[in-house]
Each structure stands twice: as C-alpha cells, then as structure tokens.
Amino acid sequence: MDLSYAIRQGRHISGVILFVYVLSHLINHSLGIISIAAMEQGRDVFLFFWRSIPGTFLLYGSLSLHFILAVLAIITKRKFTFKKIEIFQISFGFLMPFFLIIHIFETRYAYEFLNMEDKYIMLVANYWTYAKDKFGIPGLFHPIILIMFAWIHGIIGILKAFKHKSWFGKIKNYFSFFSFAVPFFAIAGYLVSGAAVITEKKFNSQKLNARAFCDNGYCTQGYSDYVRLAGEVENWYVLVFFTMFFAFIMSVTFRKSFASIKIEYPNKKIVISGLGTTILETSQDNGIPHASICGGNARCSTCRIKVTSDLNDLPRYTEIEYNLIRKLSFSKDIRLACQLRPTKNISVIPLTPVRSTILGIRDTSRIEEFSGIEKELVVVFIDLRGFTSIAEKKLPYDTIYILNKYFEVAGDSIEENKGRIDKFIGDGIMAIFDRSNNIKENSLDALKAATVLSTKLKDLNVVLKDELEKPLEIGIGIHKGKSVSGMVGYGKNYSETAIGDVVNVASRLESSCKDLKCQLVASKDVMIAAGLSSSLFSSAKINVKGRKGKVNVYTIKDASKINMI
Known part of the structure; x- marks a missing residue:
C-alpha cells in the first residue's frame, strides 16, 4: 500500500474517532446551561464508555496514532507551500497539546493515580480561579481555547474527508449549523456553570482548586507530582515539535536540492521536479493550472494526464490509483497526476481543463465549475x-x-x-x-x-x-x-x-x-x-x-x- 495513502487513511479513521469523542464531550459541557448537576449526570454516561477498557484503548490509541501520522505527514510533505485551510488545521492541531496535556493530567491521571474524583464542580472552579499559566493566559480561558482548537481542527478534517461524497451535499446546510451550534452551547454551558460555582456560598476555593492550592505551597506530594509531570511532558512536546519542523525543512530542502527529473508539459514547457514529487504537486509548485476537485486525494479523476513519453519508464500504480483506473477503464497511457511520482524524465498532457487554461487567466477560484x-x-x-x-x-x-x-x-x-x-x-x-x-x-x-x-x-x-x-x-x-x-x-x-x-x-x-x-x-x-x-x-x-x-x-x-x- 502507498505510504501517503496509508497515512491519510489512518488519520481519517483516528480523526473520526477523536471527533466523536470531542462531540460527546462538548454535548456534555452544554448541559451546564441547565445546571452543574445535569453536567455530572451527563458525565456519568460519557465516562461509562470512554473510561471503560475498550473506550480507553480506542481513545488514547486514536490520539497517539493521529499525532504520529500527523507528524509523518508533515515530515514527508514535499513542498513548503500550504493551503490556507491546511495552515488553520495544522496550527490548531499542534497548538492544542499546550492546553490538552495539563487537562489530561488533572482529569484522567488524577483519577487513576491520585484517587481524585475529577468532577465538573472541581474542574470548573479550578479554571475560574486559577490566575495565569506560564504563557500568561488566565485559567478561565483554557477550556474555551481548547474547545475552539479541537473543534475547528476536527471540522476541517471532516470537511476534507467527506465534502466530495455525494451524500454530503444533502446535509451541508445542517452541517454548517451544527458546526457553529455545538461549540457555542458548549462554551455557554462552561460559562454558565462557572458563574454558578463561584457564586455558590458553600464554595471554598482552597478545597476545590488543586492548582491554586499547589501554587500557594500547600499541595500534597501527589498534586505536586502531576503538575511537575505535566510540565515535563509539555517540554518534551516542544522538543518533538521543533524536531518535526526542522526535519520538514531539511526534507523539502533536500528534495529540491537534488531535483533532476524533467517534466514536459504542452507547448514544450519544461520544469524540474524532485524525486518522490507527484505530477500534480509539480504543476502546483510551478504555477501550471491543473484540475483537481478532490484536492489530490484520488477521489475523482479530474487531475488525469496522458503520458506521451515511454510508458516503460513509469513507476507502478499505487493501490488507490489502480482501483480507480480499473473502475474507469482508462488506457495504460492515462494516469492520475496526484498519484504518479515519476522516477525518470516524462512528457504529459493534463486532460481536464480548468478556468485558467480555458479563459487564459490564472484565477482558479472556480475550478469546480470548469472541471x-x-x-x-x-x-x-x-x-x-x-x-x-x-x-x-x-x-x-x-x-x-x-x-x-x-x-x-x-x-x-x-x-x-x-x-x-x-x-x-x-x-x-x-x-x-x-x-x-x-x-x-x-x-x-x-x-x-x-x-x-x-x-x-x-x-x-x-x-x-x-x-x-x-x-x-x-x-x-x-x-x-x-x-x-x-x-x-x-x-x-x-x-x-x-x-x-x-x-x-x-x-x-x-x-x-x-x-x-x-x-x-x-x-x-x-x-x-x-x-x-x-x-x-x-x-x-x-x-x-x-x-x-x-x-x-x-x-x-x-x-x-x-x-x-
């Protein structure tokens, strides 16, 4: 199986599982609009599965796999340029752990290893009364930031995975409403419940607020350990992040430095491509209009090309390309530009026109209309x-x-x-x-x-x-x-x-x-x-x-x- 396809499929499957988890978690948050008691009752249902053995394996297995495959996807990327939507998705995805790590430690870790019942009343009080973290961000905003980062990252992933499905068009309007309603009600639930907790006469911040209690020098060894461990994990994450970034820069630079494959387009236009780069990526890198409705994910055939050079010089089909070409009964000289990574010089003709080639301009904002x-x-x-x-x-x-x-x-x-x-x-x-x-x-x-x-x-x-x-x-x-x-x-x-x-x-x-x-x-x-x-x-x-x-x-x-x- 092609590595990039396997990475993409793994990210999709693990991403859907994590999206379901986040969705159920935010629905639980939204119950705060009713009361803290409603949140706690919803939490019992929520944790019944996600803290079971299968649920734990599914959640943390998906989280680990999704993170590893995301890092691999960045490192194996063959160009420096990103689409705007990719920049948002990647940024939110890699910023999320700075808020997620401490959240995991003060919930699941504290529950499993410190015998601390991580109820909503304690967590909400914790965030509302904790002054600022090491980045200077007030604790009150931590859940809101985490909700928005996780939700936007997930929604972008769902759109990329399913927007080209025929059934998605039927639910597009409902999905748009759903995309805005879920985080709105979740944040509203958090704010309403927080206001209720801190105005409660029986509220005692020192009893409920573990982090604030630690900062004042009165915490137990257990609390001290989890705060210290969370900080160490964050430091390791920063190291992984910069290592990944450095590896990405070196990988793209290496490929560009050793680019030696000549790709000839119509009108004798010749560009130089690096080993392992697809024809579609080469077109995009060099400003050559090339249709690709599905974004280069082999879900359509609009990027198809006719190879006019020696067919014996072509690499073998990837599994996903072979299945699509067999389904559409293409001849041997027709290949998918998003899947073909030439190893030798090649001459090609893009077969599907786009707006820029039709009207002689470079605006490709309406590619779908012309493809x-x-x-x-x-x-x-x-x-x-x-x-x-x-x-x-x-x-x-x-x-x-x-x-x-x-x-x-x-x-x-x-x-x-x-x-x-x-x-x-x-x-x-x-x-x-x-x-x-x-x-x-x-x-x-x-x-x-x-x-x-x-x-x-x-x-x-x-x-x-x-x-x-x-x-x-x-x-x-x-x-x-x-x-x-x-x-x-x-x-x-x-x-x-x-x-x-x-x-x-x-x-x-x-x-x-x-x-x-x-x-x-x-x-x-x-x-x-x-x-x-x-x-x-x-x-x-x-x-x-x-x-x-x-x-x-x-x-x-x-x-x-x-x-x-």
Missing part, C-alpha cells in the same frame, strides 16, 4: 407544440414577439420557483432545479413551476387570441437524478450545464407527452421525492431510448390542476 461536479438535481424540459406551423403563417417579427412572450411566461414560472433556465433549444427550454440541497424541495419546486406555467399559459393565450388560430400548447417532462454539472463551451462562449442520464430521461419524458396525450409527464422518482400521492395521477411505463427497461411515470393532462398541498 465538473456531481450532484443530484431535477431537470425539466418544456417544448412548445406545433409552433413551426404557427411560425410559417406569421411574419418574422410577429413570430419573435409571440416566442418572446412565451419565453417570458416560462422564465418567470421557473425563476419564481427557484429554478434556472439552462438553455433554449429552438422553442424548447431546459431548466434545472438544484438550489436546495434537499431533493424533495427541488422536486416540489419543479412541479410548482410546471403548475404555474400551465396557468400562465392559459392567460397568455387569452392575450394572444387575436394573433393565434389556436391556443399555444406545451409538453413538460420532469425527472430527477445524479448529473455532472460544469462549464462547457469553446473560446469565450462558456455556460453552465448538466450532463447525464437524468437529462436524457427528462427530454424523452417531454417527447412522450404527445403520444400520452397529456401536458406533463413526471417520473415516479420525482413524485416520490416530492411526497405527492400517486393516487391522484395516471401511471404508465414508457421506453426511453438509450436505457434498459421501462421508466415508471405519471401523466397529468392539465398541469395547472396539480394540487401541491
């Missing part, structure tokens, strides 16, 4: 029936007038219901409903748009009755599913669109309206997602070109009569 991103959405096709025969009998200016009035009605109906027009196809329209991360809302919005359009078309026919021999008629097809959305086009003419089976099916459903003698054909998937009762509509099964099997649909003769309640 494509998978999402679940609702597609609507609308076609004006028999308009060709109408146009044949009208002057060109009159035809344009009628067509624009129809487009105005259709466009308003779509946009009023949170949709967007993707493109005009003659007298037809393709619309997309993807504003919400909830597919139910998008499905309902699409059906509402069809209902509103049908109603407004009746009004338009009244307005145009003197211009038309017969009323305008439309066919509407609606389907939901996964699609790849991105910017497509040529030269300076680019627009966002969706591509995939969902588009094909929606188009075919619209075409079937004529044969089924109805105004709207919606797939069963859309109706189920919208939560509408199927008993209200006629059902059918139709063949869709390019698809195996029939598609279950519902037909509506007059879309204006759909009851959305």
